[in-house]
Amino acid sequence: MARGLSLCSNGRKPSTLLSSSIARVSFAFSPKTLLASYPFQSRHPKFSRLFCKLASVPETVDATKYKELFNRRMTMAGLKPHHRIALGVSGGPDSMALCVLAAKWKTQGFSGVNKTDGFIDGLLAIVVDHGLRQESKDEAQLVSCRVSEMGIRCEIAHCDWVNGKPKQGHLQEAAREMRYQMISNVCFRQQIDVLLIAHHADDQAELFILRLSRSSGVLGLAGTAFASEIFSRSLQLDVKHMKNRSILLVRPLLDLWKEDMYKICQWGRQDWVEDPTNRSQLFVRNRIRTSIGNLQSGTFKSELQAVISECRQTRSFADKVCTDLMNHTVTVTEKGYAVLDLERLKPTEVIDICLSKYLAAVLQFISQRQRPIRGNTSKLLLNYIRASPCRTSLTAAGCYLSPAPGSKGTKIIVSCSVDCPLPSKTELLNICFNEVQNKPTSDDLGQIISDSKEISDHAAASRLFEVQFLDVASESVLSEARELNLLSESTYTTIGLLQMDETNRFITKTEDKSVDDSEHGTNIASSSDKVHIWPGKNIYFMNRFLIRWKLSDHQCEEASCGGNCPVSTATSMEVRHMVEYDWLHLAELSRCSNTSHSTLSSRKALRSLKSIPAAARRSLPVLVNHCGLLLSVPAIGFSYCSCLVASAVFLPRVPLGGGHSSFL
Known part of the structure; x- marks a missing residue:
């Protein structure tokens, strides 16, 4: 096939903005594709980004194949062209390819274009300006203009690093977390339920090597979900369903490789941005990406993808078993604790990988810490839950597990532990002071997830007996894959070398980090951590309780309050967890001979409190005044x-289980 250099891909006329903003200076060559590179003129050349065009004429792009694959993936996610959808766009070849496919899918079969402004209905691209470099604002604007030329509305979200910009060692992780937060905020504000992200097969391969080097289990080696529900970090109340709002994050390009992204851009006649910082070997994912990119063997990629696929099969099976177990054995109370029925669970009959996921899901829900539970903690929990009937108590992963009173050890109470050491005050007091807004919400997301689950369950049932890695330890995954003829000897050796290289780097980095951490120690929750709430305001306490107080229209019983009511004179109240002194104080109030409101209320509250296990009482929120006087225990009506x-x-x-996810 003839190759040549051109300023425009397939004769596409460059935009006026590009013509005035970039200059042709060099050409970058790759083994398969010849790219013309145009650096965006930045005040910091070291971090300049490049706008690239396909300057060669490669083989004809099979557009039908890409459209059919994308359509199939969107159907699997329960999505239809009339749904309102957001796109996460960076301007790179991956997200520009996503824009091309999403625009084609949105407009197929009908016009789909707003006649007033010329944009595609129900499609919004979101570009995040991380603000980590001076030129990032101009670059975001440039990408926005490019996307708008495709007929896609675009919004730029500017990051505000309130606590300071992240340090070099945590830059990529912090930027990724901030990016999702900013995109989610736009989706919630625009009432958009679905977000598409351009992760592809190369990203899955990188993540597999990374997690393999960190000794992740089979579930971790499954990579990122095809579709997953993500929830607002600060409470976005869905008043209709009384729950935190969520959006469905879908990755429809997981079956495609990086080279496919370039071909789709060529087919759509789109330029893209190349960020040189993505080639920096300081970052682990960049190193792995470079190593895999140097392996031109199609066999290596297909075999690696086959292993990842088997891990995803195992993950789907474990997710299904875990969901069924939770539906039949877990009772969640309105007081914030859960009860596990061991007679129904039969923990000795559940395989390790499924039981570990089940326990992790319950503990993550009660503690509201969405962290993986691994290693010794996971083994400790397995041993504890299988020692049925349960006779002892256990504190693990931010939760307190104990036998349910009167159950003879056949049921376990799982409550939030308020005495666990926490890494930061922010996690201890994860509070949002924002006023809860009664924004209208649709039922579209619920229907989308329902349709997706139906497809997912049907696919999982057809592959029920094909799960290969259920009893395979993380260190044996590659060996088992070789035994199953998923990996050839050469691919097995190559993956092992990549794993060893990153494992050695990780061990060295961990040793260096441990020296620094020892100087700081662990931040333990203390009584000095105070949270205040003002009348008429809402506070979201520990990601678990929505609390509110106000003065009623009833006349204050000043006589019973000693003529100086501590409630009516309070300008704010402190929120904390219940302690033993609080229920002793309630008992003392209940023994008073008078019939004051506090006496009658304490008697009623004590009757309610007796039905709550002592372990669970400590996680209940209480309101006290500035002197520490107990004014209210809202959960029990005092x-x-x-x-x-x-x-x-x-x-x-x-929610319990972390919301919807699919690893199809």
């Missing part, structure tokens, strides 16, 4: 005075 109206609704940020 209030010091009739002029106080307080409520505490158990409203976990992330």
